[in-house]
Amino acid sequence: MKGKNLRYLSEQQKAEPRHARAGFILLTHFSLPAFTQALDTLVTANLLEAEAFSTTTFSLGGEEVASDLGLVIRPDADLASLDLSAFDLLVVCGGLRTPLRPLAELNRLLQDAARHGLALAGLWNGAWFLGQAGLLGGYRCAIHPEHRxxxxxxxxxxQVTSESYVIDRDRLTAASPSGAFYLTLEWIGTLRGRALVEGIEDILAFEASRYRRVNPTLNVKMTAPLREVVNLMDANLEEPLELDQLADYVGRSRRQVERLFKEQLGTTPQRYYLELRITEGRRLLQHSELTILDVAIACGFVSASHFSKRYTAYFGYPPSKEARLGL
Structure with a gap:
């Protein structure tokens, strides 16, 4: 776990990866949540690795585009000005009410992009436009159920699937906003490595990432009772619950809870809870201006010295030496 926190991102990169560029083509009534999930993921990546990605938005003729939520977006440029050599990924952003009709200019652009070797993506029903341009033959893909x-x-x-997102070679398709998030994460991972992906998850999906931060090598598949205990721990970091309390809440004995942790997580409940609090403390130190005392209290430690002692034993250096990222 010590090698999976944001502090180690720069240490894990042996060679300087190249800057990657994504273009978003906004169609009428495109899904704003799907678009912003993808965009926010890339922007967050840049907070952790400066200028790792750049983004440009386009509309068919450079006009403003109304999203599915009624919010109007002014794009950066029109399709006619799109220089394919300047991009690594083109994303067609559709939505539930985006009309499924052939767009000759978009077809030509996507076909040219495919010949240039660009990765092509479709959000919500964006995959339909890739398919209509003849670019999904032999590919697995995802699209919103309404347009499957x-x-x-x-x-x-x-092969049209029912999955929330699919990445098949150089075709990336997502059927929902959450699918757009994980699709973008996976694309980032192929270019910049797993460490950056986990850093983004720590910020944008920190609830789920807590399981990984405690034991990153473990493919966690918890049964419902154990997940309920872990969720209780997550919700009670500032005032940690006793093991007997946790067992009572989930209707299990203390011994049964201990067995669940040993069998499924390879640790004890006490150790897991401590690691959860320590790694949450690291997240707060890295991404806030809280004092060490405030972080200690927020994570259920009786004093700053107690927190510092545990932190040092776990990470090998005191919390005062922790990197304050992005501040």
Whole structure:
């Protein structure tokens, strides 16, 4: 776990990775949540690794585009000005009410992009436009359920799945906002490595990332009772619960809870709880201006010295030496 925190990102990169560029093509009534999930993920990546990614938005003719939520976005440019050599990924952003009709200019652009070797993506029903341009033959893909049949009819040689997102070689498709988030994360991971992905998760999906931060090598698949205990621990970091209290809350004996932790997480409940609090303390130190005492109290330690002692024993250096990232 010590090698998986944000402090170690720069240490894990042996060679300077190249800057990557993504272009977002906004269609009428595009899904704003799906678009912003993808965009926020890239922006957060840049907070952790400066200028790792750049983004540009386009509309068909450079006009403002109304999203599915009624908010109007002014794009950076129109399709006619898009220089394919300046991008690594093009993303077609559709939505529930985006009309499924051929767009000759978009078709030509996507086909040219494919010939240039760009990765192509579709959000919500954006995959339909990739399929309509003849670019999904032999690929697995994802699309919102409302448009699954339409894509299957348009791109008969593709495999239309019910998954929230699919990355198949150089085609990336997502059926939902959460799918757009994980699709973008995975694309980032292929370019910049797992450490940056985990750093982004620590910020944007920190609830789920807590399980990984405690034991990053473990593919956690917890049964419902154990997950309930862990969720209780997550919700009670400032005032940690006793093991007997946790067991009572989930209707299990103390011995049963200990057995669940040993069998599924390879540790004791007490150790897991302590590691959860310590790693949450590191997250707060890295991403806030809280004092060490404030962090100690927020994570259920009786004093700053107690927190410092545990922190040093776990990470090998005191909390006063922790990097304050992005501040």
């Amino acid at each position: 049949a339409a894509l299957a009819e348009t791109a008969k040689a593709s």
